[in-house]
Amino acid sequence: MEQRQSDDPNEARTPQSTGPKSGDRPANTPPSANAKPSADQRETPQRSANQRDANQRNQNQRENRQQNGRTGGQRDENPKNNRNNERDAGPPDRGPRDAGSQERVSREEGQNPRNNSRPNDRDRANGNRDRNASEPRESVNQESHQPENIGRTDRDGGLQDRTPRDGSVVGREDRLVIGISLGDYNGIGPEVILKALQYNRLQKICTPVIYGSMRVLNRYRNLLNLKDWNLNGAPTIGQISHKMTNVITCWPDQNQDIQPGQVTADAGQAALACLQRAVDDLKDGKLDALVTAPINKYNIQSEEFKFPGHTEYLAQEFGVQDNLMFLVSERLRVGVVTGHVPLGRVRQNVTRERIAQKLTLMMQSLKQDFGIEKPKIAVLGLNPHAGEEGLLGNEEQEVIKPLIAEWRNKGQLVFGPYPADGFFGTRGYTKFDAVLAMYHDQGLIPFKAIAFEDGVNFTAGMPVVRTSPDHGTAYDIAGKNLADETSMLQAIYTAVDVARQRKEFADLEENALKKQPIEK
Incomplete structure (x- = not known):
C-alpha cells in the first residue's frame, strides 16, 4: 500500500511512533511482585483469549517492522531519530532517468502514459513533482534508504533513492565522462557545482570532469564548509580518475583574486578559458556531454567571444546553422x-x-x-x-x-x-x-x-550534448551558501540521460532490419 505523503514539506517521511502512550507502563517494565490485580485485571477465559489474540497481533506487527527494516532501511520508532539518521547519511541525490524510458515502459505494460492523475497547485508548492504528460508517475522504491542505491530527491529534501532501471550499476568502462565548465567564478557556478558533486555521489553513473581551477574550488570548499571529500587534480583529460570528481585547471591561478558577487574582467576571461578547453575535449570525443555553468555575457566578451551566450558560441564551434x-x-x-x-x-x-x-x-x-x-x-x-x-x-x-x-x-x-x-x-x-x-x-x-x-536549458540540434542550469550568475547570493544546486544536478542528469538515449537511438538506427523484397 502506498504511504500518503504529507502536504507539509518539513514533515519527516517516517512512520508515526508506535511507542507507549503517556501514562502507560512501558512494555518491558514488570509489575510489582506484591501488587494485587484489580477486578478489571483478574483473568477470565474470555479475557485470556482476547489477550492471546492481542499478543499475536503485537507479534505480527513486530515481525512486519523487522521485515520492513530489512527491505527499506531499519527505522527507529522515534520519528526524530529517523530524521537525524537521514541527515547523517548525507545529502539527498537525484538518480538518472533514462530518457524516454518511462514512455516505453508504459506502452509495454499496456498503460496510457497520458492518463495519470496530477497533483494540485498546493502539492506542487510543497515539493511533489508533476510528471510530464508523456511519463507515468513512479512510486517510491521500498529500498529507498539503502546507501548503495542511486539517489533521487524531491524538492522538499526527502530521500527517495532508487537503483538504475535495469537493476545494475554502471561499469567503469561504460561510464560516461561529463565535462562541466566553471562559468564565472564570482557567481554561484562554483557553489552549485560543488554542492551537486559533493560526496562523489554521481560516480555510479558518470565520471565528472570540472574545467576550472583547483585553487578556486578549494577556496569555495572552505568558504562553504564542503571539505569532507576530495577532488582529483588532472592535468589533462587523459589523466582523470573514474573513482573521483576531477578538476582540470584551465588558466594560471597562482595569484587568483576571488571576489564573490563582483563583476571582474579576470573572471570573464577565466570562464572563456574553461569553456574553450572543454570544447576542445568535446570535439576530440573525450567527453560524452558538456554542462555549462552560468557566465556573465558582458565580462566574457573579447576578440574570441562575441556572442550573446553559450548557445551561439557552441553553434559556431561545431558548424551548426x-x-x-x-x-x-x-x-x-x-x-x-x-x-x-x-x-x-x-x-x-x-x-x-x-x-x-x-x-x-x-x-x-x-x-x-x-x-x-x-x-x-x-x-x-x-x-x-x-x-x-x-x-x-x-x-x-x-x-x-x-x-x-x-x-x-x-x-x-x-x-x-x-x-x-x-x-x-x-x-x-x-x-x-x-x-x-x-x-x-x-x-x-x-x-x-x-x-x-x-x-534545464538543453541545446537541441547539436551534434554534441550540451545542457546548463536554468539560472544565471546570481551575484547577489554568491559565496553566501544560499544557492540551490537542484538545477545544476538536474542538468548533469539530463546530460547523462540524453547521451545514453542518443547512443541507444543510434544503435537502433544502425541495426534496423532492412526491408526484404517480397517474392511474387
Missing part, C-alpha cells in the same frame, strides 16, 4: 522560435520557414534525445489571444495555422495555435510532450514559473 533553445524539466518542455532576439525584431523573424525549422528540430529531439516515438507538440500564437481570428493580428491566420495544417496532413501530432495565457493558465501543457513558443519570454516566463528550481 540552426539549433533550438529547449527548456526541459520533468513537467514541461518548451522551445522558442526566435531565441535571443530583441522584442522589436521578433515579428520579422516569425516566418513560415523558421517555425518549420524549429518544429523539425523539436520533433527530432523528442525522438532522438528523449525517446518519444510519436511526439505531440503544441504551438503557441504570436499575438494576444492568438490573434482573435485576425482582429489582433494576422500572423496566426497567414503563417502559423497553414503550417500546422500542413504538418497534420503528414500525420504529425502538431496542434494550435494556442493563446499563451490561457494555455498555461489552464495547464494545457500537461497534454503535450513539448510546447513551441514564438519568442523568448513567451516560453521562458511560464517555464520558470512552473519549473525554475529543476529546469
Whole structure:
C-alpha cells in the first residue's frame, strides 16, 4: 500500500511512533511482585483469549517492522531519530532517468502514459513533482534508504533513492565522462557545482570532469564548509580518475583574486578559458556531454567571444546553422522560435520557414534525445489571444495555422495555435510532450514559473550534448551558501540521460532490419 505523503514539506517521511502512550507502563517494565490485580485485571477465559489474540497481533506487527527494516532501511520508532539518521547519511541525490524510458515502459505494460492523475497547485508548492504528460508517475522504491542505491530527491529534501532501471550499476568502462565548465567564478557556478558533486555521489553513473581551477574550488570548499571529500587534480583529460570528481585547471591561478558577487574582467576571461578547453575535449570525443555553468555575457566578451551566450558560441564551434533553445524539466518542455532576439525584431523573424525549422528540430529531439516515438507538440500564437481570428493580428491566420495544417496532413501530432495565457493558465501543457513558443519570454516566463528550481536549458540540434542550469550568475547570493544546486544536478542528469538515449537511438538506427523484397 502506498504511504500518503504529507502536504507539509518539513514533515519527516517516517512512520508515526508506535511507542507507549503517556501514562502507560512501558512494555518491558514488570509489575510489582506484591501488587494485587484489580477486578478489571483478574483473568477470565474470555479475557485470556482476547489477550492471546492481542499478543499475536503485537507479534505480527513486530515481525512486519523487522521485515520492513530489512527491505527499506531499519527505522527507529522515534520519528526524530529517523530524521537525524537521514541527515547523517548525507545529502539527498537525484538518480538518472533514462530518457524516454518511462514512455516505453508504459506502452509495454499496456498503460496510457497520458492518463495519470496530477497533483494540485498546493502539492506542487510543497515539493511533489508533476510528471510530464508523456511519463507515468513512479512510486517510491521500498529500498529507498539503502546507501548503495542511486539517489533521487524531491524538492522538499526527502530521500527517495532508487537503483538504475535495469537493476545494475554502471561499469567503469561504460561510464560516461561529463565535462562541466566553471562559468564565472564570482557567481554561484562554483557553489552549485560543488554542492551537486559533493560526496562523489554521481560516480555510479558518470565520471565528472570540472574545467576550472583547483585553487578556486578549494577556496569555495572552505568558504562553504564542503571539505569532507576530495577532488582529483588532472592535468589533462587523459589523466582523470573514474573513482573521483576531477578538476582540470584551465588558466594560471597562482595569484587568483576571488571576489564573490563582483563583476571582474579576470573572471570573464577565466570562464572563456574553461569553456574553450572543454570544447576542445568535446570535439576530440573525450567527453560524452558538456554542462555549462552560468557566465556573465558582458565580462566574457573579447576578440574570441562575441556572442550573446553559450548557445551561439557552441553553434559556431561545431558548424551548426540552426539549433533550438529547449527548456526541459520533468513537467514541461518548451522551445522558442526566435531565441535571443530583441522584442522589436521578433515579428520579422516569425516566418513560415523558421517555425518549420524549429518544429523539425523539436520533433527530432523528442525522438532522438528523449525517446518519444510519436511526439505531440503544441504551438503557441504570436499575438494576444492568438490573434482573435485576425482582429489582433494576422500572423496566426497567414503563417502559423497553414503550417500546422500542413504538418497534420503528414500525420504529425502538431496542434494550435494556442493563446499563451490561457494555455498555461489552464495547464494545457500537461497534454503535450513539448510546447513551441514564438519568442523568448513567451516560453521562458511560464517555464520558470512552473519549473525554475529543476529546469534545464538543453541545446537541441547539436551534434554534441550540451545542457546548463536554468539560472544565471546570481551575484547577489554568491559565496553566501544560499544557492540551490537542484538545477545544476538536474542538468548533469539530463546530460547523462540524453547521451545514453542518443547512443541507444543510434544503435537502433544502425541495426534496423532492412526491408526484404517480397517474392511474387
